[in-house]
Amino acid sequence: MGSNSISLETTSRSALLLQARKGDRESLARLVLPYAPGLYLGALRMTRNAADAEDVRQEAFLKAMSRLAQFSGIGTQDQEQDDLRAWVSRIATNASIDLIRKRRDG
Template sequence: MIASILAGEREQYHELVRPYERSVYKMALSFMKNEADAEDVAQEAFLKAFRKLADFRGQAKFSTWLITITLNEARGRLRRQAIARTESLDESPEEGGHISPALLRDWREVPSAALERQEIRQMLQDAIANLSPLYREVFLLRDVEEFSIEETATALALTAGTVKVRLHRARMMMQKELAPKLKNAGPRRRWFQWS
């Protein structure tokens, strides 16, 4: 497919990158912390990948190469902004300015189960966001995107040993932060019992 794109069939590029759109966006969002910047980073990553497609040598998977471009774009954008973005855990979305519309939910979903799932998802997102970029990158690629050790090492230009050490430390930090919270977030008490 890459050869045909390079030969002039540019319309196939979208088919080439379509399977990776979500992964690229999630990786960008993990760095940029807001949807608009993440979309810009993802779009720029896809454009750079298109421009440099002839440079892809096939030494790594295409997905690894694309994620590497995304990481480099996100890092560069953060450097250019020269600020470290942080989200206040105390600030409600209404106070933060950016409000995304609520997603439509399945009408059969039990509200308490949806609330518990959302609370746990938010705890995980906050814990990942609290990791330093060194550990966050490795954790996201290995445990979220399910890259292999070798693919992660290639994407981050690290040795496999460094990836293993950082992944272990990231998991320990996540466990330390999440264990007490998840213990307290056990199933909600039932207000009634079936007889």
């Protein structure tokens, strides 16, 4: 029973990713929303400001939605999910760095 649920879960994630790549924003949201707390905490550590961290998280989601065609997760379905997490996290990290630079450089 356990392996069937795992297989179904990865199949569902793969189907969501396929739908998201076709422009289905709800599918993309279902894929990336589980990462929201981690993205927020990572941005909070970098920016040291709760409002900025929320802005960074929102920007990361918007960029992920608009740039999903650039995501090239290749490999097994589990690897693809891990790659998606890393990709969205990198977007958030870059957004945090950009915000810090913007504030620093005025």
